Amino acid sequence: MKIGELARRAQTQVETVRYYERAGLLPETTRTESNYRVYGDKHVRRLSFIRHCRGLDMSLDEIRTLLRFADAPDENCAGVDALLEAHIGHVTRRIKTLQSLKQQLRNLRKTCTSAQKTRQCGILNELAARARQPSTASAEHVRGTHGIRDNPNAASG
Amino acid sequence: MKIGELARRAQTQVETVRYYERAGLLPETTRTESNYRVYGDKHVRRLSFIRHCRGLDMSLDEIRTLLRFADAPDENCAGVDALLEAHIGHVTRRIKTLQSLKQQLRNLRKTCTSAQKTRQCGILNELAARARQPSTASAEHVRGTHGIRDNPNAASG
DNA sequence: TAAAGACCCTGTAGTGGTTACAGGGTCAAG
């Protein structure tokens, strides 16, 4: 099959497939005479595996490691377990941070009574006041909250 | 004061300050004869405000909006409240996704009994098997988990 | 007076994980 079908079967964008090849997650394939990439079922499985792991918020680096284990079936799998444990740790810490953050935002919102001049807006005043104090949140390396665009393939199938 | 002092006072990197100027969050300042940026206390306040909002995981776009409200003290502040509500929504959704994700990872980890050949590794098998089914997680636009580097200024002060 | 070192400037490229687009080539159907 060609790249388009692979992409469709694994709910991915064609450009993403090529990106994964460049990034060393998918192997460089054989090509047709006209230089088209040729894939088989094992590529569908591998790409689906990658997408599933991405859905679990693993980094490409983590996935690369998992794939190395999967590619060496006679290796010890303790590393797989360790990787997963570490990743669960990432997620747990992230959840904790976001929860405290949400509480801060809620408190902040309470200070806004209703439509009034921004001069008296409790939210802005609070934000400004807290900014003067030693850092409350921050420092904890945190990122995200804001989405990436939906995969245009994901829903429509 | 010059950019270095501003950065120190607001727990920021010098390059970040210049970046915020380019991004329109900090105004272009007056310069000394030798072309050095000159700042005052109001810049410290503004920059600290920005950093505090970033600590609450707001995007620069959201912060820009907040600053516009703060810069127009006679405007109605309902927009501030709406922005905050929306942002709390982002955070809430993100937490939910991460929690379901964590549960999936935990279940996955249970399937790994102990050190054995990866050929029999329950984790890898599970991941591969699930990848064949219609997407479980994914699709929900989610991002993050993996950290950004700590602010080198943040702790040491 | 000169040199060291701390600071400042601009401009550009890198990070991660894609997405998008320009500018071309290939192939099957009408």
Place this chain on the structure above:
DNA sequence: CTTGACCCTGTAACCACTACAGGGTCTTTA
């Protein structure tokens, strides 16, 4: 023989920075 669907490479954009190259300025010390 043209249309349109598909493929190719290469490069730039997104976000919020960070880092570095290659220079200029200012202060302190020998």
